[in-house]
Amino acid sequence: MRPHSSFFLTSLCLPGALSNFLGPIYPAPRDLTSSDSLVAAGWKNLARKFETSLGSSSNSALSQLNDLTFSVGLFSTHDSSAERLQYHHTAPEIANSATGTRKVDGDSIYRIASVSKLFTVLAGLIELKGQDWERPLSELFPAFAQSLRERSGTVDPVYDTQWDAITPRALASQMGGIAQYGAPWNTDYLTLHALNTSDPLSDPATYALPPVNKSDPAIWPPCATLEGFLHGSCAPGDYTVGVSSNPPIFLPWASPAYSNNGLTILGLAISNLTGKSMEEVYQESIFDPLDMQSSYSNVPPDSELSRSVVAGVYDQGFALVNGISTPSGGLFSTLNDLAKFSTGVLNSTLLTPTETRRWMKPVTHMSDLHYSIGAPWEIYRYEHPDTGLVTDIYTKLGDSGNYGSMTLFLPDFDAGINVITASSKTTRSAQTLFLIQQVVDVILPALTNQAARELARNYAGTYVATANNLNSSMTFVAAQRGPPGLVISSWISNGTDLAPWLPYIINARSYGLRPTISPLGNEGQMVFRPATTPTEPVRPGNPSNLFTNFYQADQFAQLGQATYAGQYLSEFVFDVEADGSVSAVTPAAWRVRLEKRE
Structure with missing residues (x-):
């Protein structure tokens, strides 16, 4: 690695030479369901499109899903009501079935195919x-x-x-x-x-x-x-x-x-x-601790038949016995139970937070730049069209026989999506992926925009020292251009105007402050650091500056270099309340707590 001191000195002459680091663009949104939420609005619009296109003579692209029975729902660790954002469609095959349910809802039992691997x-x-x-x-x-x-x-x-x-x-x-x-x-x-x-x-x-x-x-x-x-x-x-x-x-x-x-x-x-059967392992380690009372590692009992989604022949599809292959694709669950499972994963209910973060990381890449592999994650690297920033979507796809599924985790937003489908038609697999794409295309931008709105509402503003008669204050605004995040519009430290020195403190002229350490619960301290803009980013399909641009495109190599008495110059610690509001900020190296002025 390039020595710290020489990089810092030379980089002062190269403002904006650094790229963004991996991680959330904004703090995770808290409001997914209120009448004011952009996520709720996006979901409502998507549901309206489904209603218009399904079960009618519509020629829209969504009408191809008419023969697919499906249940789709959201989840969030910050807004438990997100689990009520569900949409269910019962295709004619299930509506007219002689066996099982004739109308699907959040408690309908599907085979979840290879999502079982995640369990x-x-x-x-x-x-x-x-x-x-x-x-x-x-x-x-x-x-x-x-x-x-x-x-x-x-x-x-x-x-x-x-x-x-x-x-x-x-x-x-x-x-x-x-x-x-x-x-x-x-x-x-x-x-x-x-x-x-x-x-x-x-x-x-x-x-x-x-x-x-x-x-x-x-x-x-x-x-x-x-x-x-x-x-x-x-x-x-x-x-x-x-x-x-x-x-x-x-x-x-x-x-x-x-x-x-x-x-x-x-x-x-x-x-x-x-020394346990896998049935015991699932029940004791996951189903019982997460109160997943409608999930099974064997074919559900006859008492559950009335809410089972039976596509095709019962004993050759839904009731097919997987035996020793159950760990690969033999579990049964409902949309409501998958929401419990998903929030349990993101909340680190069953693992420690460190174990969860270690688990939700890539193991290797695929040959396509947009996909990586974990254990057993299939990781989709979503590139935001407006910023070029990346959100990693940790998923597991299920695709077997008459059943399809996918659980999608969005760690940057502490939220995600679950999808379960059923159909005996040969189009089921393609239709399932098409459905997932439609949902992601709406929900991921909505989560991003909602998070940006909450950042401006909760974090932007003026913060003032209230102790020792210090003339110290900072004003943060939401970035309007350049990297998204917070920007410091004014900074007075004990009477000294630090605005002229910001490019040296931040180590860039174009930047956006983004979260790097988040509270483990809904309240605590949130650490922000600057993400900067590369002067010449590596473009897909053009590797001509792949090596020469390393220090510009890989900000991870330059984080946490400049300090004062052991505290980082470009670290800003916000005090976050349980409702997501922010009460104060501490610029770490200056060791002063500035309270937000209402």
């Missing part, structure tokens, strides 16, 4: 010890150890999975490099043809595949049966034997590869290490 990883974080996440799978499963022993000294990285290098953490992060499915859920044409010899699409001869010795037991995984697929009856030991010989997709930790198989094995690992 599995969280349960593991709660139940397992830190060192358990780094244990090789060959230590946890005899079949994997046996596979390595059989290849002792001759492990081929092309054809042999290195089970001694894959850990539970690798599985949670989709970095194990293992096959997406294992028998009975994989697509093996030899097995499929044996189960249905009349289907030419599963006949190896159709594809001119060479003959194999069908009497060789090595090519028949123990769970490769239709019975296992329909009833989830594959035993854990048989399953691991079956997948132990699967060739790898990548080497461990080389590149992300989505693997339902990996989350199935992770569930088996959690069960082995805790």
Whole structure:
């Protein structure tokens, strides 16, 4: 890194040379639901568009959702009423169903497909010890150890999975490099043809595949049966034997590869290490603590059938038994329960705040600049059209059979969105993603604009010293140009006008003060630091200044350099009340509390 002193001296001649840091643009909004809230207004407009387009002869783009049953809702850790911002649409398939509910609402039970993976990883974080996440799978499963022993000294990285290098953490992060499915859920044409010899699409001869010795037991995984697929009856030991010989997709930790198989094995690992069934793990670690009384890791009992969303054939869809693959995609829940789960995650109800922040971070990138991968997060990097700033959306998508879902966390706003869908039509998957896009396109800008409004209302204003007869005051205004945030319009410190010295204190001429440390609850101290503008940002598709612009585009390398007696010159600490109002500010290095003048 460039030395502190030389950078500080030279940077004084380069105002505005720094970029923005990762994190919230504004303090998280407190009001999502009042008649004055821009979020509530955006939601109302979106609901009105749904009402106009669905169940009618409308030709709008939204009308394609008419055949999709769905439930959509918001959540916020600051405004509990946000959970009442819901919209439900019952497609004709469900409205006319002979089984289950005929009208969906917040208590309707859906399959949530691969959103189950989020529950599995969280349960593991709660139940397992830190060192358990780094244990090789060959230590946890005899079949994997046996596979390595059989290849002792001759492990081929092309054809042999290195089970001694894959850990539970690798599985949670989709970095194990293992096959997406294992028998009975994989697509093996030899097995499929044996189960249905009349289907030419599963006949190896159709594809001119060479003959194999069908009497060789090595090519028949123990769970490769239709019975296992329909009833989830594959035993854990048989399953691991079956997948132990699967060739790898990548080497461990080389590149992300989505693997339902990996989350199935992770569930088996959690069960082995805790001595509990996964049903017990979900119930004890998540469902009970969060009061999720309508969530299940098995097919809900008959008493819940009246509120179950049954798309297609009951026992081949909704009531399909997942067995050992439940950790990958077999949970059931409701929109109201998912709101409890989501706020529990953001509130760090089940983990410590530090553990939550560590969990909600990328593990690796994808090849597209807009997507990253976590454990098991799918992270969408939303670029705001008006500012170019980035909001990371931490999600988990569920997409299986007749059911789709996604939970979307917006940590910068302490809020998010849950979506659950159902349809037996082949268009369900595409329609689900289209629905999610429509909601995000409305709600994310509304959250941003509401947060900007609350910043101006709560933080902007004049703050004055009330002790020791100091002639000290500061006035903050909301930035009208340049980086968004707060701007200091005047600053008197004990009679000295500091306005001429602001470029040196802030280390830039164009800046916006943004939050970097937020209170753990609804009140406390909120720390703001300046985010500045790069003089020549790196543009997508143009890497010509990728390296030469490092110190301009990566403000993280320059934070917290200039101090006075150990306190940062450019740190401003606001006192925030429970209702979101601000009562005072302390410019840290000046060690004086300035109270807000009403």
